[in-house]
Amino acid sequence: MLRAERVTLGYGRHPVVHDVTLDITEGGVGLIGESGSGKTTLARAFLGLLTPMSGNIWYGDQTLKKADMRKFRKDVQPVFQAEALDPRMRIGTSVAEALPRSARSRVKELLEQVGLDPEVAARRPHQLSGGQRQRVVIARALAVGPRLLILDEPTSALDVTVQARILDLLAALETERLLITHNLAVVDRLCRTSHVLFAGRVVESGPTGDLLAKPAHPYTRALRDAVPKLGGAPPEAKGRTEAVPARTGCAFRLRCPLAVPECEQPPALREIGGGRQVACHRAEDVLAK
Numbered sequence: 001m002l003r004a005e006r007v008t009l010g011y012g013r014h015p016v017v018h019d020v021t022l023d024i025t026e027g028g029v030g031l032i033g034e035s036g037s038g039k040t041t042l043a044r045a046f047l048g049l050l051t052p053m054s055g056n057i058w059y060g061d062q063t064l065k066k067a068d069m070r071k072f073r074k075d076v077q078p079v080f081q082a083e084a085l086d087p088r089m090r091i092g093t094s095v096a097e098a099l100p101r102s103a104r105s106r107v108k109e110l111l112e113q114v115g116l117d118p119e120v121a122a123r124r125p126h127q128l129s130g131g132q133r134q135r136v137v138i139a140r141a142l143a144v145g146p147r148l149l150i151l152d153e154p155t156s157a158l159d160v161t162v163q164a165r166i167l168d169l170l171a172a173l174e175t176e177r178l179l180i181t182h183n184l185a186v187v188d189r190l191c192r193t194s195h196v197l198f199a200g201r202v203v204e205s206g207p208t209g210d211l212l213a214k215p216a217h218p219y220t221r222a223l224r225d226a227v228p229k230l231g232g233a234p235p236e237a238k239g240r241t242e243a244v245p246a247r248t249g250c251a252f253r254l255r256c257p258l259a260v261p262e263c264e265q266p267p268a269l270r271e272i273g274g275g276r277q278v279a280c281h282r283a284e285d286v287l288a289k
């Protein structure tokens with residue numbers, strides 16, 4: 001339904017996302033990457049909130065520039081962080097506001113759909129737990145019956161058990177999703193396909209399970225290996241984790257334990273079979289490890 005085609009995005013004249021091509025396919029799509037890698041910027045472009053410096057966002061067979069934005073806003077809804085709820089507004093009013101005028105009686109039904117007792121409608125956000133507030137935000141996004149939800153770190157502010165219940169709720173929805181996170185367990189649960197961003201470029205894409213089980217890019221591997229395991233030794237930081245992205249060649253090379261002189265040339269994103277793509281000269285060596 002949505003596709004970024006060779007999209008470069010930035011603020012002012014400064015590009016922060018470079019030449020990204022990415023389809024929102026069925027079964028959930030994850031965008032993974034560290035802080036500042038450009039995930040939110042890309043999500044804003046998919047929501048039509050940021051115009052590409054070059055390239056296009058396609059909505060069906062039309063670019064967003066030419067699309068019927070009323071229809072688009074009904075089809076594609078963001079799920080913001082729970083902090084975005086108006087603190088003065090009662091929950092019921094907040095959800096009703098997101099519904100079309102003719103459907104305002106559906107507040108109770110929507111609250112139930114996201115697993116909330118309709119009685120919370122009378123409360124204000126501070127009288128709810130973090131998990132309940134996140135459910136309200138999801139109810140608001142579902143109000144117009146969207147086909148796609150764009151979720152930016154929907155569970156990062158929640159503790160693990162509450163997080164798991166919100167993930168269950170999202171997994172049970174029929175709505176498609178683009179999910180932005182630095183949490184690999186979240187994409188593993190909710191996204192059939194994932195894209196790893198580093199310094200504003202896609203460095204690896206593919207089926208989430210395969211990509212996490214056998215990363216082909218050293219950055220994906222570093223992300224995966226940085227997840228602490230219960231009862232295991234604390235993860236070791238490999239390479240120079242503090243180094244800023246290189247401005248020439250492969251952006252990851254200053255942090256990469258496998259970097260060779262060839263990495264001074266920028267690697268192209270290439271197919272490696274199994275629906276996977278990677279931008280790394282050493283991908284075969286990474287896979288062989």
Ligand SMILES: Nc1ncnc2c1ncn2[C@@H]1O[C@H](COP(=O)(O)OP(=O)(O)OP(=O)(O)O)[C@@H](O)[C@H]1O
Pocket residue numbers: 011016033034035036037038039040041042
């Ligand atoms: N409004 C803005 N004006 C100027 N630069 C911005 C703006 N918003 C983001 N940036 C810059 O764009 C780059 C990408 O930011 P973005 O928020 O997309 O990253 P992110 O991967 O979503 O990070 P995080 O996980 O911390 O939210 C960063 O270098 C950031 O400083």
